[in-house]
Amino acid sequence: MSADRKFFVGGNWKMNGSKEAINGILQFLNDSKVPANTDVVCAPPMVYLPYVKERLQSGMQVSAQNCYKVASGAFTAETSPAMLKDLGVDWVILGHSERRHVFGETDELIGQKVKHALDEGMKVIACIGEQLQERENGLTEEVVFKQMKAIANNVNDWSKVVIAYEPVWAIGTGKTASPEQAQEVHARLRAWMSENINPAVGQSTRIIYGGSVNAKNCQNLGSQADVDGFLVGGASLKPDFITIINARC
Numbered sequence: 001m002s003a004d005r006k007f008f009v010g011g012n013w014k015m016n017g018s019k020e021a022i023n024g025i026l027q028f029l030n031d032s033k034v035p036a037n038t039d040v041v042c043a044p045p046m047v048y049l050p051y052v053k054e055r056l057q058s059g060m061q062v063s064a065q066n067c068y069k070v071a072s073g074a075f076t077a078e079t080s081p082a083m084l085k086d087l088g089v090d091w092v093i094l095g096h097s098e099r100r101h102v103f104g105e106t107d108e109l110i111g112q113k114v115k116h117a118l119d120e121g122m123k124v125i126a127c128i129g130e131q132l133q134e135r136e137n138g139l140t141e142e143v144v145f146k147q148m149k150a151i152a153n154n155v156n157d158w159s160k161v162v163i164a165y166e167p168v169w170a171i172g173t174g175k176t177a178s179p180e181q182a183q184e185v186h187a188r189l190r191a192w193m194s195e196n197i198n199p200a201v202g203q204s205t206r207i208i209y210g211g212s213v214n215a216k217n218c219q220n221l222g223s224q225a226d227v228d229g230f231l232v233g234g235a236s237l238k239p240d241f242i243t244i245i246n247a248r249c
Helices: 019-030 046-055 081-086 097-101 107-119 132-136 140-152 179-196 199-204 218-222 240-245
Strands: 007-012 038-043 061-064 091-094 123-128 161-165 206-209 229-232
Touching: 007 161, 007 206, 007 240, 019 046, 019 240, 038 091, 046 061, 091 107, 107 123, 107 140, 123 140, 132 140, 140 161, 140 179, 161 179, 179 199, 179 206, 179 218, 218 229, 229 240
Parallel strands: 007 038, 007 229, 038 061, 061 091, 091 123, 123 161, 161 206, 206 229
Antiparallel strands: none
16 A cells, blocks of 8 residues: 555445444444544445434544435435535445446446536545456456446546445455455556556555455455555444454554
8 A cells, every 4th residue: 555545444334223223333433543544434324424423523524325416406315415515424435336236327327426426525435346247257357447437537636536446246245355356456446547547546546445344354455555445334333343444553
C-alpha cells in the first residue's frame, strides 16, 4: 500500500439491524479508537442513517447503501443524493453486487448514479467484481474492466471515489480471495486506471477489497501492496470490525 493512500474500512450493514441491535454496535464502535492513518465509514440501512449519524463517534463517518440518478421526482421508494446531503451524509455505496445481481442494475445505470452522486457533492464507494462462473472461465479482467469503464466514464474528481473490488463468489459465502488473488486483481485494476485515465489517478485512487473479510484474514489481505482497505459485510456488525479497522496498525 502506498503511503499516499490512506487506509479505508467501510462497514456495509446491508438490511440488518434494529435500534436495539444498533445500540450494541454503536457501543463497541464508540469505545474504539480510529487509527490516524485510517478512514472508517459505516453504512446502516437507510431508515437508520440519522439515528446512527447522531450517535456515532466523530472519528467515523456514515454512508448510504444506495441512491438514485436524479434529484427528485416520481420514483417511489428511491432516495436522491440531495436528500442524503440534507441529512449530512457524504458517502454512498453504488454498484454493489447485490444491487447488480438481485435488483438487476446495469453498468449503465450504475455509471449514471455515480455521475449524479458526484455532481451533487457526494463521495462514492463504487463496487465491481466478477461472479464465480466468470472467474472459472478466465473472464475476471474482462468483467471488472468493463465495470470500471462504465464508472470511469462518469468521474471527473477521483479524489471523491473509492473502488471496492468484491468478487461475487466471495460475498457472504465464507470463501475469500487469497491475498495473492486479491493483490493480482487490484494491481491490474490500478494498471488499467493508469493506462485508461492517467497515472496519477492510478496511483492515488484507493482500491479496497470486499468478500468475507474477517478478523482472521484481514491482516494478510491488508498487507498486500495494492489493497488499500476493505468493504466489510457481516463482520461489520460484530466487535471483529474493530480488529479489521486496525489491520494496518
